[in-house]
Amino acid sequence: MAYSDKVIDHYNNPRNVGQLDKSSQEVGTGLVGAPECGDVMRLQIKVNPETQVIEEAKFKTFGCGSAIASSSLATEWVKGKTVDEALDIKNTDIVKELALPPVKIHCSVLAEDAIRAAIGDWKKKNGVAEGEAVAQPVAAH
Amino acid sequence: MPDQETESVAASCWSCGASLGTGSPICSSCGKVQATSADADYFAVFELSRKLNIDTKALERGFYKLSRKLHPDLYAQAPVQEQQWSLDQSSLLNDAYRALKDPVRRTEYLLTLEGMKLEPEKGDAGKAARAPADLLEEVFELNMQLEEMRMNRKMGEDDPQLRQDLVNAKDQFEGQLRDNDIQIQNLWAAWDTAVDAGDPSQQDQLKTQMVASLDRRRYIRNLVRDVNETLES
Numbered sequence: 001m002a003y004s005d006k007v008i009d010h011y012n013n014p015r016n017v018g019q020l021d022k023s024s025q026e027v028g029t030g031l032v033g034a035p036e037c038g039d040v041m042r043l044q045i046k047v048n049p050e051t052q053v054i055e056e057a058k059f060k061t062f063g064c065g066s067a068i069a070s071s072s073l074a075t076e077w078v079k080g081k082t083v084d085e086a087l088d089i090k091n092t093d094i095v096k097e098l099a100l101p102p103v104k105i106h107c108s109v110l111a112e113d114a115i116r117a118a119i120g121d122w123k124k125k126n127g128v129a130e131g132e133a134v135a136q137p138v139a140a141h
Numbered sequence: 142m143p144d145q146e147t148e149s150v151a152a153s154c155w156s157c158g159a160s161l162g163t164g165s166p167i168c169s170s171c172g173k174v175q176a177t178s179a180d181a182d183y184f185a186v187f188e189l190s191r192k193l194n195i196d197t198k199a200l201e202r203g204f205y206k207l208s209r210k211l212h213p214d215l216y217a218q219a220p221v222q223e224q225q226w227s228l229d230q231s232s233l234l235n236d237a238y239r240a241l242k243d244p245v246r247r248t249e250y251l252l253t254l255e256g257m258k259l260e261p262e263k264g265d266a267g268k269a270a271r272a273p274a275d276l277l278e279e280v281f282e283l284n285m286q287l288e289e290m291r292m293n294r295k296m297g298e299d300d301p302q303l304r305q306d307l308v309n310a311k312d313q314f315e316g317q318l319r320d321n322d323i324q325i326q327n328l329w330a331a332w333d334t335a336v337d338a339g340d341p342s343q344q345d346q347l348k349t350q351m352v353a354s355l356d357r358r359r360y361i362r363n364l365v366r367d368v369n370e371t372l373e374s
């Protein structure tokens with residue numbers, strides 16, 4: 001199967017490979033897997049507690065080229081966004097950007113899931129209910 | 142209500158008019174071969190209800206008995222139509238036997254028949270099922286080790302500790318596979334009970350559980366295979 005140039009670029013020069021301190025209050029970790037192929041992806045974000053802006057993002061993916069490219073792109077996209085903005089990223093955006101063929105759509109789904117899982121983890125750590133907007137300062141509880 | 146499926150949609154013999162269970166390949170009254178019916182499922186071919194604990198010895202006997210009766214050689218002199226039917230029925234019979242004799246394939250077949258989706262279809266946007274969540278940490282860790290192992294290989298190094306870690310991980314996954322198999326067997330028994338009791342809501346719940354168990358089984362088997370390949374390469 002032919003990969004698009006963008007996939008090959010991300011695959012050869014993946015951005016933001018690595019890990020962040022899982023135990024830090026500011027870090028959210030998303031670990032997701034695709035049962036179809038057994039691929040696993042870990043995506044982490046570091047969120048500024050004042051502004052809710054994602055300042056840092058890292059990933060490590062064991063999977064196909066499309067999964068690596070999707071997660072690499074996802075880390076690029078979430079950086080600089082608030083967590084709420086980052087939740088708007090859809091797998092279809094990734095598909096479009098990387099020109100993924102239909103059989104590789106699940107790889108982009110994995111990346112979207114990873115973003116959501118990382119944000120979910122961060123919200124849980126910081127006492128923000130799932131689905132609740134975080135644009136305003138969070139009330140103490 | 143056992144045998145509900147085979148009784149509720151009865152057909153009749155084209156030759157003598159005797160009533161037949163759906164999917165009966167041969168008329169029990171006159172012995173004529175029947176056309177394959179569109180809603181003949183593999184269970185119906187053997188006149189079984191959709192249960193999961195099957196006496197495979199009896200299934201085998203039934204298979205040989207039917208294969209002899211349906212054998213195309215017997216129909217060499219028969220009208221073309223019946224020749225064709227005997228061919229159709231023989232191949233259906235073979236498919237049915239192959240699918241039912243292995244308990245896992247039987248379960249997969251039953252679940253598909255019952256309208257469940259087994260493997261999430263690739264390219265089905267947004268519907269990708271989740272890998273077993275409780276395994277993800279271990280799987281990720283395992284992948285880290287596999288990567289290191291392959292890296293060592295490339296450098297011509299061997300790390301006995303790492304190799305041992307991988308063997309341990311593999312043992313652990315194989316243990317989980319055994320646990321999962323026991324769980325699947327319990328589900329079979331529960332399913333059969335629910336079929337006998339005619340309890341559709343219980344059946345629905347069991348179907349979902351069986352799909353999850355089979356997905357898990359497939360997932361862990363793939364992991365074990367990956368480890369084996371890396372260890373042996």
Ligand code: FES
Nearest residue numbers: 037039064067107
């Ligand atoms: S093939 Fe499974 S993530 Fe790409």
Ligand SMILES: [Zn+2]
Nearest residue numbers: 154157168171
């Ligand atoms: Zn008849």
